[in-house]
Amino acid sequence: xxxxxxxxxxxxxxxxxxxxxxxxxxxxxxxxxxxxxxxxxxxxxxxxxxxxxxxxxxxxxxxxxxxxxxxxxxxxxxxxxxxxxxxxxxxxxxxxxxxxxxxxxxxxxxxxxxxxxxxxxxxxxxxxxxxxxxxxxxxxxxxxxxxxxxxxxxxxxxxxxxxxxxxxxxxxxxxxxxxxxxxxxxxxxxxxxxxxxxxxxxxxxxxxxxxxxxxxxxxxxxxxxxxxxxxxxxxxxxxxxxxxxxxxxxxxxxxxxxxxxxxxxxxxxxxxxxxxxxxxxxxxxxxxxxxxxxxxxxxxxxxxxxxxxxxxxxxxxxxxxxxxxxxxxxxxxxxxxxxxxxxxxxxxxxxxxxxxxxxxxxxxxxxxxxxxxxxxxxxxxxxxxxxxxxxxxxxxxxxxxxxxxxxxxxxxxxxxxxxxxxxxxxxxxxxxxxx
Numbered sequence: 363x364x365x366x367x368x369x370x371x372x373x374x375x376x377x378x379x380x381x382x383x384x385x386x387x388x389x390x391x392x393x394x395x396x397x398x399x400x401x402x403x404x405x406x407x408x409x410x411x412x413x414x415x416x417x418x419x420x421x422x423x424x425x426x427x428x429x430x431x432x433x434x435x436x437x438x439x440x441x442x443x444x445x446x447x448x449x450x451x452x453x454x455x456x457x458x459x460x461x462x463x464x465x466x467x468x469x470x471x472x473x474x475x476x477x478x479x480x481x482x483x484x485x486x487x488x489x490x491x492x493x494x495x496x497x498x499x500x501x502x503x504x505x506x507x508x509x510x511x512x513x514x515x516x517x518x519x520x521x522x523x524x525x526x527x528x529x530x531x532x533x534x535x536x537x538x539x540x541x542x543x544x545x546x547x548x549x550x551x552x553x554x555x556x557x558x559x560x561x562x563x564x565x566x567x568x569x570x571x572x573x574x575x576x577x578x579x580x581x582x583x584x585x586x587x588x589x590x591x592x593x594x595x596x597x598x599x600x601x602x603x604x605x606x607x608x609x610x611x612x613x614x615x616x617x618x619x620x621x622x623x624x625x626x627x628x629x630x631x632x633x634x635x636x637x638x639x640x641x642x643x644x645x646x647x648x649x650x651x652x653x654x655x656x657x658x659x660x661x662x663x664x665x666x667x668x669x670x671x672x673x674x675x676x677x678x679x680x681x682x683x684x685x686x687x688x689x690x691x692x693x694x695x696x697x698x699x700x701x702x703x704x705x706x707x708x709x710x711x712x713x714x715x716x717x718x719x720x721x722x723x724x725x726x727x728x729x730x731x732x733x734x735x736x737x738x739x740x741x742x743x744x745x746x747x748x749x750x751x752x753x754x755x756x757x758x759x760x761x762x763x764x765x766x767x768x769x770x771x772x773x774x775x776x777x778x779x780x781x782x783x784x785x786x787x788x789x790x791x792x793x794x795x796x797x
Contacts, residue, residue, distance in 0.1 A: 422446035430455055434475060444474070451477045451522060460484035465512055472519040479524040485531045486512065495535030499556045502534045515539040524548065533557045541566035547594075550574040551581075561587035561606070571618075572597040584608035585629060596643075597621040604628055610653060614640035623648040625657060634673040636684075647684040657689065660699035664784050667725070668749065671736050675751045678727070678734055693725040693736065698785065706788040718795050719744035719778050722785055728772055731755060731765030737776075738785050745775040746782045 423446040426434045431452055438444040452475060459468045465486055471478065486492065491506050492514040517526075518539040525548040526540075534556035541563035549570060551559065561583025564570060570591050575581055576599065585608030588595060596618045600606055606627040613619060614636070620643045633655035641647070649656035655674065661667055677684065685694070698705050708721050722738040728748050729735075735750040755761045778794055779786065786794065 417442070419443075419445040419449060423449040423451075426450040427453065429453075431457060431471075431475060431478070435471075438474065447475050448473070449477070450475065452479055454479045454524065458482045458484070460486075462486055462488065462490055462512075469512075469516055472516045476519050477522040478520045479522055481517065481520060481523060481525070482527040482529070483514070483517070483531055484529055492531070492533055495533065495537040495558070497558060498535035502532070502556050506532075506534075518542050521545070526550070528557075529553060531557070536560075538563070543567055545569060548572040548574075551578055552576040554578050554580075556580065558582070561585070564588065565590050567591075569594055571595060574599040575603060576600075577602045579603065579605075581605060585610060585624075586612045588613060592616050593618070595619055599623045600627055602626040610649060611635050611640070616641070616643075618643055620644055621646045624653075625650050628652050629656075633677065634670070636677055638676070641684075644684055645682050646686070648686070648689075655696075656694070658695040658697075660697060660701075661725075662699050662702050664698065664702075664704045667736075667784075671749065671751060675734065678751075690727055693727045696725040698723040704785060706791070708788075708791065717742075721791050722746050722779055722782075730768035730772060731761045733765055737783075738779075739775070740779075743775055744778055745772075746779040746784065747776060748772065749783055 419442050422443055426437070426446055427450050429437070434447050434450060434452065438447050457468070457471075457478060457480060459465050459482070468481075489509045491509040491511055493511045494503055514533065515537065517523075521544070523543050523546055526543065526546060527550040528540075529550070530553045533554055536558040540559065543566070546567045547569055549564075549567065549572070551557065552574065553576070555578070557578060558580045559575070559578065559582075561581075564573070564587065568591070571594055573588075573591075573595065574597070579602075581600075581603040582605040585606065587608075588598065589612065592615070595613075595616055597620065598613070599621065601623060602625075604627065606624070606629060608629060609631040610622065610624055610629045611631050613622060619641060622641070622644060623646070625648050627650050629650055629652060631649075631653045633649065633653065651658040651660070653659070655670070661670075678690070683690070689695075705723065706721070720740040720742055722740045722744065724739050724741060725736060726739045726745070727734070727736050733750060733752040733755060735748040735752070737748045738746040755765050778797075782790075
């Protein structure tokens with residue numbers, strides 16, 4: 363079917379309107395939930411039956427696949443084109459359902475345009491809510507008992523979905539429909555305080571590459587449940603979910619995993635177990651304090667630290683680096699536990715108006731040129747002596763000038779604790795503070 367420059371058919375108009383649009387964000391409120399009638403076509407005329415039937419639904423679906431969703435919806439002006447819309451693989455466009463109007467539009471699209479690839483869902487405002495799932499929060503259910511409900515399970519009709527984001531939604535309970543997307547590659551659920559979701563539900567999403575689950579207090583599961591996705595997972599970002607358990611090393615043999623962030627979960631393990639074969643593709647690693655060596659880990663004894671630092675020496679030199687450089691310089695917030703027999707109470711006797719050093723209960727990692735080391739340091743910038751993990755570079759090496767420049771900088775903070783390679787005892791600290 364050919365269209366002259368003056369052809370004002372919906373398909374021709376949509377093609378021109380969609381040209382160059384690309385994969386932009388798209389709000390459901392931008393288009394009507396039903397195809398336009400001849401009375402509201404705004405100057406467009408409906409293609410006659412003969413013209414419409416000249417091209418098959420399969421051929422029209424190919425044309426539609428180059429258009430943004432709003433243009434496809436407007437073009438459903440005859441039986442053939444409505445059938446074509448149902449067959450169209452909609453280009454990846456961020457479709458956002460965050461109001462009653464946009465939800466109703468999404469409901470129409472479940473049958474009119476079922477091959478969506480990207481969907482974003484937020485909360486419905488006013489006295490409306492998504493239907494409760496299995497085992498909903500009882501208090502929330504009572505509070506919203508008189509709200510008008512809407513069936514969120516209709517999203518399972520989008521069988522070609524590649525990306526699903528649910529953010530700030532008051533979904534309450536467990537929704538099996540969330541684990542029925544055979545082609546989904548990206549799942550993001552965040553700030554859903556009543557949603558119950560377990561990691562073992564991911565078995566229904568076999569092609570998942572990116573998993574982001576942030577600030578979901580009802581999220582549960584063991585990291586070992588992710589092993590069903592060993593061949594596909596590339597990014598795992600699970601944060602602020604205390605009910606997530608399991609050893610992070612259960613993911614060490616994932617061949618494509620390049621990011622792993624488990625901060626503020628209850629994951630366990632020991633970073634000393636990361637050898638040269640573990641996490642072969644990993645480029646960024648963030649672990650909680652419940653992992654030995656994770657962020658803000660607290661050591662129980664001073665004597666444990668030297669062997670620990672030697673054990674992770676090779677890990678610090680890994681290329682590409684596994685850790686954020688800012689966190690690395692501050693040793694991930696590692697310090698001595700207040701429950702340690704080596705810790706002593708000093709705050710009651712400390713003069714907060716003075717500039718006296720606090721005890722060096724914190725750890726820092728040192729790098730001068732290519733030479734690595736570590737030391738104990740105080741909260742207000744006073745450092746103990748550096749415990750080096752590498753030999754000093756030769757004065758004839760290419761790295762020596764950079765080493766000496768960095769060394770001068772880091773030694774500037776070694777003052778009151780000069781000569782101490784570990785935390786001074788309480789008596790020694792009090793004496794040093796008085797001097």
